[in-house]
Amino acid sequence: MEDDYYKILNVSADASPDEIKKAYRKLAIKWHPDKNKGDTDAEEHFKKISQAYDTLSDVNKRNQYDMFGSTTESNTSHASGFNPFDMFDSFFGNGDSNFESMFTHDSKRNNTPNSGSNLKIKIEVNIDEIIKDVNKTISFNRSGKCNPCNGSGKTKNSSFIRCSDCGGSGVFYRRMGPMQLREMCMTCGGNGQLTKNPCGTCSGSGISQESITTKIKIPRGCYSGITLKIPDMGNYSPGGRCGYLFVEIYVKSNPRYDREGNDLYVTEYIPFYDAMLGTSHQVNSLYGVINVSIPPMSKLNTMLKVKRHGLPDMKKNEHLGDMYVRVLPSFPDKLTKEQSAILELFKKTK
Numbered sequence: 001m002e003d004d005y006y007k008i009l010n011v012s013a014d015a016s017p018d019e020i021k022k023a024y025r026k027l028a029i030k031w032h033p034d035k036n037k038g039d040t041d042a043e044e045h046f047k048k049i050s051q052a053y054d055t056l057s058d059v060n061k062r063n064q065y066d067m068f069g070s071t072t073e074s075n076t077s078h079a080s081g082f083n084p085f086d087m088f089d090s091f092f093g094n095g096d097s098n099f100e101s102m103f104t105h106d107s108k109r110n111n112t113p114n115s116g117s118n119l120k121i122k123i124e125v126n127i128d129e130i131i132k133d134v135n136k137t138i139s140f141n142r143s144g145k146c147n148p149c150n151g152s153g154k155t156k157n158s159s160f161i162r163c164s165d166c167g168g169s170g171v172f173y174r175r176m177g178p179m180q181l182r183e184m185c186m187t188c189g190g191n192g193q194l195t196k197n198p199c200g201t202c203s204g205s206g207i208s209q210e211s212i213t214t215k216i217k218i219p220r221g222c223y224s225g226i227t228l229k230i231p232d233m234g235n236y237s238p239g240g241r242c243g244y245l246f247v248e249i250y251v252k253s254n255p256r257y258d259r260e261g262n263d264l265y266v267t268e269y270i271p272f273y274d275a276m277l278g279t280s281h282q283v284n285s286l287y288g289v290i291n292v293s294i295p296p297m298s299k300l301n302t303m304l305k306v307k308r309h310g311l312p313d314m315k316k317n318e319h320l321g322d323m324y325v326r327v328l329p330s331f332p333d334k335l336t337k338e339q340s341a342i343l344e345l346f347k348k349t350k
Contacts, residue, residue: 004063005052013066017227024053034272058229059219063315114240116143119233122248127257131286132221136216138247143235144210150223151197151238157197163188191238206238216247221262221312224251244260256284262311262321270294272329275302285309285323292325302327 010021027049029035036042055061121140129136145151154160160167166185171190174181184190189205198204216228223232227248234243258265269283278296282289285306292304303324310321335343 002257003048003052005056008052009056011056015056017225020053020056024057025051027052039155059222059226059314066315080098088349094181114237116235116237116240116243118243118246119235120227120246120248122250124250124252125218126252127220127254127259127311128286130218130220130251133220134218135213136218137213139211139213140245141209141211142233142242142245143214144242145236146199146202146206146208148201149206151206151236153199153202153204153238154195155197155199158199158204158222159196160193161196162193165189166192168192207236218249219314221314222251224249257286259311262313262319264310264321264323265326266323267326267328268292269328269330272331275299275327275329283325286311294327296328298327300327300329 006015008013009020009027011019011023015023028046031042031049033039033043033046055065071220083192098123099239116140119140119142121138123136123138125134125136146153163170163185165187166172170188170190172183172185174183185192188194196323199206204210210232214233216230219226219228225248227246230245230247232242233245236242256266264286266285268281268283270279274281274294275298276296278298279294280291281294283292283306287309290306290309292306294304295302306323306325309321309323313319313321332339
């Protein structure tokens, strides 16, 4: 039976993406092999933490795990090359910390393909866009692969000399307590060598700035804070690959709808006499105009439930929330003589 990923990260089954992220951050630093030299149990626990986060941080993987207790990908992850240190780098190597240079664990990472830094953008979606799968066009700038030299930074006339500052290693190492800090050589940019007659377009860096426009799929029923992880759309690393693009979704508030989970709440004003006599009232929903039956003698704030007219459930898209219609009687600003006479007659018949 597969490990319980929620227990491994010490979070509840309904934990938010931010709670899962914070839990992984804390545990990954605690159990990283560089802080537990020679402790094989710590290394094994670090792998489990990384595998749990890899599944629970991905919307599709988490949905499948919640429904079936496993994911096809996680069952074969080690065979397909899952590397917990790649996961650690992907998390901490996005420009908001120095952990990537602090934790080396070279025996596990020397053969890992070099990955570029990650990017993060935020996009807005309207509430009516998340009732179905929708492709959203996004645009962003990144450090991409230089086309003329195919990311190599060199031409047929280029040659290389060893960097004298780092001796060709590309890095410097220094100790800080129980940890070993790895610092990139700034002279050669970590390559260990310098290029003579480099590519004129990128000056030998292998990188050029580019604007990307692409489409991404917005998950149905998503909520603000959901972050999509898109591979190979981040910054390019010479000799390696592009990092990840993280797209954080913000669902814009709508003045008509109040949202609670997958349920929606709307307010409808109807004439006071319809509230007393009852009527069929047309209501605009996310799925079109519907007729709602207003029962006779409806009181102020009467709440009417319209089934399956709310938002899809992210975990089970076939499940829809409900829409609740709050009824508020409205009154005229003034009355005609005939209307006043009718109301006076009504008073006498009490």
